[in-house]
Amino acid sequence: MPGFRLWPGALDAQAQAQLTADVFARLEAAPLYRPMTPGGRPLSVRMSNFGPLGWVSDPRGYRYQAIHPETGQGWPDIPAVLLDLWAATVGGPTPDACLVNLYRDGARMGLHQDRDEADLSAPVLSVSLGDTAVFRIGPAEGGPTTTLRLESGDLCALTGPARLARHGIDRVLEGSSRLIPGGGRLNLTLRRAGVSPD
Ligand code: MD3
Ligand code: FE
Numbered sequence: 102m103p104g105f106r107l108w109p110g111a112l113d114a115q116a117q118a119q120l121t122a123d124v125f126a127r128l129e130a131a132p133l134y135r136p137m138t139p140g141g142r143p144l145s146v147r148m149s150n151f152g153p154l155g156w157v158s159d160p161r162g163y164r165y166q167a168i169h170p171e172t173g174q175g176w177p178d179i180p181a182v183l184l185d186l187w188a189a190t191v192g193g194p195t196p197d198a199c200l201v202n203l204y205r206d207g208a209r210m211g212l213h214q215d216r217d218e219a220d221l222s223a224p225v226l227s228v229s230l231g232d233t234a235v236f237r238i239g240p241a242e243g244g245p246t247t248t249l250r251l252e253s254g255d256l257c258a259l260t261g262p263a264r265l266a267r268h269g270i271d272r273v274l275e276g277s278s279r280l281i282p283g284g285g286r287l288n289l290t291l292r293r294a295g296v297s298p299d
Pocket of ligand 2: 268
């Protein structure tokens with residue numbers, strides 16, 4: 102798929118452990134929660150956000166907002182190591198949103214497109230930590246999809262033609278990693294959600 106770039110093992114074991122500890126420390130101020138779909142059902146994935154803007158879903162729809170829906174507080178800052186990874190890979194305007202997804206207890210994410218961002222030409226960068234995921238991706242227009250495994254420490258970027266690809270997480274291979282306290286998989290996605298400067 103053009104525009105899809107994967108860096109397997111971009112983070113070594115120590116970098117993964119450090120980032121995981123940093124993420125859980127920041128989540129103290131912005132607890133993981135289960136967003137409601139616009140249809141009124143809770144997502145199976147637990148979420149939070151870092152940065153000026155966070156992705157939320159509720160019966161009013163999907164959007165980015167500056168405030169945690171349950172605490173009413175602003176989101177914690179994006180860890181510097183993630184901003185460095187962005188600069189070293191996709192570059193361009195600095196990300197203003199980092200969605201934190203925790204997959205545990207059979208959580209999955211159905212096929213979807215990411216189109217809630219102001220500039221749909223801005224790239225997305227994803228970091229996987231913990232249990233291995235079976236990731237599915239296919240063309241924006243629909244048609245055949247392919248699956249690949251995203252393992253702990255893998256980095257992937259979605260740019261250009263891949264930016265509007267349909268994608269999802271079919272399943273997570275429970276117990277494939279011991280990185281995450283309590284088990285499961287963490288995915289961190291960096292995005293430019295608001296209007297880019299310049
Ligand atoms: C392909 N997250 O948060 S990350 C999401 O593993 C999301 O939690 C998945 O899809 C996860 O929206 C997949 C890899 C990813 C992220 C964004 C994309 C793939 C993408 C945007 C466009 C195309
Ligand atoms: Fe997505």
